[in-house]
Amino acid sequence: DAGVTQSPTHLIKTRGQQVTLRCSPKSGHDTVSWYQQALGQGPQFIFQYYEEEERQRGNFPDRFSGHQFPNYSSELNVNALLLGDSALYLCASSPGTGGVTGELFFGEGSRLTVL
Amino acid sequence: GDSVTQMEGPVTLSEEAFLTINCTYTATGYPSLFWYVQYPGEGLQLLLKATKADDKGSNKGFEATYRKETTSFHLEKGSVQVSDSAVYFCALSGASYKIIFGKGTRLHILP
Numbered sequence: 001d002a003g004v005t006q007s008p009t010h011l012i013k014t015r016g017q018q019v020t021l022r023c024s025p026k027s028g029h030d031t032v033s034w035y036q037q038a039l040g041q042g043p044q045f046i047f048q049y050y051e052e053e054e055r056q057r058g059n060f061p062d063r064f065s066g067h068q069f070p071n072y073s074s075e076l077n078v079n080a081l082l083l084g085d086s087a088l089y090l091c092a093s094s095p096g097t098g099g100v101t102g103e104l105f106f107g108e109g110s111r112l113t114v115l
Numbered sequence: 116g117d118s119v120t121q122m123e124g125p126v127t128l129s130e131e132a133f134l135t136i137n138c139t140y141t142a143t144g145y146p147s148l149f150w151y152v153q154y155p156g157e158g159l160q161l162l163l164k165a166t167k168a169d170d171k172g173s174n175k176g177f178e179a180t181y182r183k184e185t186t187s188f189h190l191e192k193g194s195v196q197v198s199d200s201a202v203y204f205c206a207l208s209g210a211s212y213k214i215i216f217g218k219g220t221r222l223h224i225l226p
Contacts, residue, residue: 004158033213042119042204042216043159056212090159104214106158 002027004107006091012113013081021076021110025093031055032074033104034066035090043090049074078112086114117142121205121217128195129225136190136220138179138205146207148172148181148188149214153202162190162203200224 005024013019025032031050035043045058049068063079072093078085088111092104122137140148150162150172163172168183177192188205205217 035216040218042206042218043214045213045215048212058213092159103161103164104159106160108156108158 004091004093004105006089006107006110008110009108010111010113012115014115015081015083017081017114018077018079019081019112021078021089021091021112023074023076023091023093023107025072025074025091026105029093029095029105030072031094032068032072033092033094034074034076035092036060037088037090037109039087046076081114083114086112088112117146117207117209117215119205119207119215119217121203121220124202124219124221125223126220127223127225130197131194132224134190134192134195134199134222136203136205136222138188138190138217140186140188140205140207142186142207142209144210145183146209148179149206149208150177150179150188150190151204151206151216153204153219155201159204195222195224197224197226 007022033048034046037043046060047057048055052068065077068074088109090109092106118141120139147166149164151159152162153159163174165172165181171180179188179190202219202221204219206214
């Protein structure tokens, strides 16, 4: 049973560029959440997708957008990259109750470096 | 808003030592509380959880008790092993779908 898979694992971009990160949830999970983890910090909630809709959003600008596909996989897009967007981006999946039960299953993350 | 504060690391202990990692929280209502662990080269994974006051979560020899009166959820283990070296995150889930994480505590266990 595959867990949460994310791609790419590492990428380097320059300021002003755009990036797309991808996530496949754990089998049987229909909810995907995205988190940003800066170096030495805890993960920060970006948003959650359920039934192809953004169900909740954290305190991130509109440059951060996402999408969920009918097969429950998800993408995170970041436009107009800033140096401060350099971080590990984590995808987490869960059953439809989302974060209420707290049992999120995380991928290993996509490490984004913005130069 | 809701928040989690945990002790700064890194914490370095010898094998078989007693471990405590302190965690306190601020939240409206009655949140659920969690400890997540991030082993080197692996994704975050749930270690234990407690969903109401006085509940004790336990797993892999680790324990934490939900203390509403002190708004705390300290992580303890009686005898740590080298394999416990990791980053530990205290977290809470309130009335919304998001999980709020602390900054993490890096634990080094020396053989």
